[in-house]
Amino acid sequence: MKVRYSYLSQQFSNCDDLWKNLKNFVKTGDFTLGKELTKFEKKFAKLIGTKYAVGVNSGTDAIKLSLKVIGIKPGDEIITAANTFVATVGAICELGAKPIFVDCDDSFCMDTSLIEKKITKKTKAIVPVHFTGYMTNMVKLNKISKKYRIPVVEDACQSILASINKKNSGTWSDFGAFSLHPLKNINVWSDGGIIVTSNKKHYEHLKLLRNHGLVDRDNVKISGYNSRLDTLQAVVGNWLIPSAKSIANKRIKNANYFDKKLKDIKEISIPPRLKNYKIVYHLYIVFAENRDKLLKYCLKKGIEAKIHYPIPMYRQPAMKFLNHKIGNFPVTDRHAKSIISFPCDQHLSKKQMDYIVKCVKEFYKKK
Numbered sequence: 628m629k630v631r632y633s634y635l636s637q638q639f640s641n642c643d644d645l646w647k648n649l650k651n652f653v654k655t656g657d658f659t660l661g662k663e664l665t666k667f668e669k670k671f672a673k674l675i676g677t678k679y680a681v682g683v684n685s686g687t688d689a690i691k692l693s694l695k696v697i698g699i700k701p702g703d704e705i706i707t708a709a710n711t712f713v714a715t716v717g718a719i720c721e722l723g724a725k726p727i728f729v730d731c732d733d734s735f736c737m738d739t740s741l742i743e744k745k746i747t748k749k750t751k752a753i754v755p756v757h758f759t760g761y762m763t764n765m766v767k768l769n770k771i772s773k774k775y776r777i778p779v780v781e782d783a784c785q786s787i788l789a790s791i792n793k794k795n796s797g798t799w800s801d802f803g804a805f806s807l808h809p810l811k812n813i814n815v816w817s818d819g820g821i822i823v824t825s826n827k828k829h830y831e832h833l834k835l836l837r838n839h840g841l842v843d844r845d846n847v848k849i850s851g852y853n854s855r856l857d858t859l860q861a862v863v864g865n866w867l868i869p870s871a872k873s874i875a876n877k878r879i880k881n882a883n884y885f886d887k888k889l890k891d892i893k894e895i896s897i898p899p900r901l902k903n904y905k906i907v908y909h910l911y912i913v914f915a916e917n918r919d920k921l922l923k924y925c926l927k928k929g930i931e932a933k934i935h936y937p938i939p940m941y942r943q944p945a946m947k948f949l950n951h952k953i954g955n956f957p958v959t960d961r962h963a964k965s966i967i968s969f970p971c972d973q974h975l976s977k978k979q980m981d982y983i984v985k986c987v988k989e990f991y992k993k994k
C-alpha cells in the first residue's frame with residue numbers, strides 16, 4: 628500500500644463550483660485587492676474571532692508586516708522558538724532584527740519558563756510559534772509580555788483553529804499570522820497569508836503596509852511593501868473556508884485514532900495532550916526509538932513519513948552569525964533525533980492509518 632504525505636491532488640479534485648466562481652471572477656477583471664479579497668478577509672476574521680483580517684502574500688509576510696507595525700528596527704532582538712520552520716526566522720531577519728531562540732518542550736512549542744532569562748533591553752517583540760498545530764502556553768506568555776511590556780506576534784501558520792480554553796490561536800495577542808501555503812491546513816493555489824487583529828489602528832497600518840503605503844492612487848503615506856494576497860487566491864479561499872472546521876475536526880479525529888493505536892507500542896511515546904488545548908495536527912508527530920531505522924522502514928513500505936525537522940534552525944549555516952553551539956537547545960536537539968511525522972490529513976483513509984500502525988508494530992517486532 629502507498630501512503631502519500633501530500634494530499635493536494637485530492638483537496639481540489641472535486642471543485643466544479645470553484646471553477647465556475649473563477650470563470651465569473653476572471654470576467655470582472657478585479658485582480659488586485661477588491662471585492663473577493665474583502666469578502667475573504669471578513670470570513671477569515673469571523674472564523675478566528677477577531678474584528679479584522681488583512682490578506683498578504685505569504686505567512687512570512689504576515690509575521691514581517693506585523694513586526695513592522697510594532698516598529699521593529701535593525702538590531703532589535705526578537706524572542707522566538709528554536710525549533711521552528713525557517714519562515715519565522717526569515718521574517719525576523721528580513722527586518723534586520725536578531726532572532727533570540729528559546730528551547731521548546733515536548734508539546735513542540737516554546738517553553739515559556741525559559742523566556743524571561745532571554746529578555747534584554749533590546750528585546751522588542753516575542754514571536755511564539757504554535758508549532759505542529761499545538762499552541763504555546765499563551766496564558767503564561769501573556770503574563771510575561773505584560774510584565775515587560777513586550778508586544779507579541781503569534782506565528783499561527785500551523786495552527787488555524789487551535790485553541791486554549793476555547794480561545795483561538797491568533798487571538799491571544801495583537802497579531803495572529805497565518806499562512807495559506809498549499810501545505811497548510813487551509814490552503815490556496817499559491818503562496819498566501821493573512822493577519823488577524825482586533826485593533827483598528829493596527830488594521831489600518833497593515834492595510835497601508837501591504838500596498839506600498841498607498842492611501843489612494845496618488846498619495847503615499849508611509850513606505851510599505853507589495854504584499855497583497857492575490858484576489859484570485861481569495862476566490863479559492865472563499866471556496867475552501869466553509870470547510871475549515873470540518874478539516875480541523877477530521878485531523879483531530881485521525882490523530883486521536885493514531886494516539887489510541889500507537890500508545891500500546893512501548894518504543895513509541897505520544898506527546899502530552901493537554902486537556903484544555905485543542906490541537907489541530909498540522910503535523911502528527913510522535914517520539915520513536917530507533918527513529919532513523921523506523922523512518923527507513925516506513926519509506927520502504929510505501930509510507931511517506933517525514934522529520935520536521937532533522938536540522939534545527941539554530942544549527943543551520945544561515946544562522947552561523949548567532950554563534951550558537953550544539954547543545955544550546957537540548958530539547959530541540961533531542962526532538963530532532965527522535966521525532967517522526969505521519970500523514971494525518973483529512974483525506975487519509977482508515978485503511979491507510981491502520982497500515983501505518985501495522986508497519987510500525989512490525990518494525991519493532993522484527994528488531
Ligand SMILES: *Cc1c(COP(=O)(O)O)cnc(C)c1O
Pocket residue numbers: 685686687688711712714715756758782784785805806807808811818819820
Ligand atoms: C508555513 C509557515 C510559515 C509561513 O510560511 P509561508 O510559506 O511564508 O506562508 C511561518 N511559520 C511557520 C511555523 C510555518 O509553518
